[in-house]
Amino acid sequence: MKFEEPVTEIIQRAYNVKSFRFNRPEAFDFKAGQYITVTLDNNGKKTGKPFTISSSPTEREHIEFTKKLTGHEYSNLLDAMGTGDTALISGPFGKMTFEGEYEKIALLSGGIGITPMISICKYATDMKLSTDIMLICSDKTEQDMVFTEELEDMKKENPRLSVFNTLTRASENWKGCRDRICSNMIEREIPDYAERIFYVCGPPPMVDSMMDMLHEMKIPDSMIYKESLTGY
Numbered sequence: 001m002k003f004e005e006p007v008t009e010i011i012q013r014a015y016n017v018k019s020f021r022f023n024r025p026e027a028f029d030f031k032a033g034q035y036i037t038v039t040l041d042n043n044g045k046k047t048g049k050p051f052t053i054s055s056s057p058t059e060r061e062h063i064e065f066t067k068k069l070t071g072h073e074y075s076n077l078l079d080a081m082g083t084g085d086t087a088l089i090s091g092p093f094g095k096m097t098f099e100g101e102y103e104k105i106a107l108l109s110g111g112i113g114i115t116p117m118i119s120i121c122k123y124a125t126d127m128k129l130s131t132d133i134m135l136i137c138s139d140k141t142e143q144d145m146v147f148t149e150e151l152e153d154m155k156k157e158n159p160r161l162s163v164f165n166t167l168t169r170a171s172e173n174w175k176g177c178r179d180r181i182c183s184n185m186i187e188r189e190i191p192d193y194a195e196r197i198f199y200v201c202g203p204p205p206m207v208d209s210m211m212d213m214l215h216e217m218k219i220p221d222s223m224i225y226k227e228s229l230t231g232y
């Protein structure tokens with residue numbers, strides 16, 4: 001489906017991350033984990049890029065995507081957008097989906113790879129699914145963490161949702177984990193990992209190293225969904 005909609009709301013999530021919301025056309029259906037392409041017009045030059053939908057299929061009023069701002073051309077164009085400015089959206093696309101079909105899942109996100117995980121967690125929470133969710137988020141610093149309040153709110157509503165954060169370049173004040181996601185961490189934080197379906201999302205080097213790790217842990221491809229945020 002293709003539609004042109006004005007931006008209805010912009011949410012600053014971090015110093016370099018913004019969410020953009022649009023009215024959701026009634027006919028626009030998607031599954032948690034999928035992505036759209038967003039095409040912007042820069043004086044006649046049209047550029048489209050893919051973004052995972054960071055809202056949930058249960059949110060009927062709006063769809064949202066969340067962009068890490070890079071200072072490059074497309075990013076600056078988006079950053080300069082205000083409410084009322086329009087974008088051409090097409091989708092949904094992508095095979096990394098969650099519809100409540102699994103009893104236990106493990107979500108591994110690197111940086112802005114949190115976006116599909118937020119959609120999945122919100123969907124499971126709103127639908128009051130029995131799915132047990134363990135989300136491990138890896139970021140560089142405290143300033144790079146996004147959606148922390150939203151996850152805290154979801155945890156209050158959903159006792160089956162657990163979140164573990166690790167920061168690889170945290171400040172001295174950070175009391176939590178500082179390691180990259182590794183097999184020891186998975187074994188410690190998700191002891192029943194072999195029974196779970198894995199969802200992996202992040203920049204390509206992160207996704208590649210997670211795939212190597214999961215293969216070494218004898219997790220078959222049939223138990224892994226992945227989305228590589230190519231373009232970084």
Ligand SMILES: Cc1cc2nc3c(=O)[nH]c(=O)nc-3n(C[C@H](O)[C@H](O)[C@H](O)COP(=O)(O)OP(=O)(O)OC[C@H]3O[C@@H](n4cnc5c(N)ncnc54)[C@H](O)[C@@H]3O)c2cc1C
Nearest residue numbers: 049050051052066067068070072074075115229230231232
């Ligand atoms: C399925 C999918 C889902 C995605 N979901 C998201 C999402 O939810 N959120 C999100 O933020 N992104 C997402 N992405 C990535 C997104 O589509 C963009 O590729 C990304 O945001 C970078 O776009 P950009 O225009 O800011 O940077 P680009 O200009 O495309 O830059 C991308 C890379 O090229 C390098 N580069 C570009 N120009 C120069 C230059 N002049 N000199 C040196 N290096 C340069 C940059 O360092 C960077 O590494 C997704 C990608 C895919 C495939």
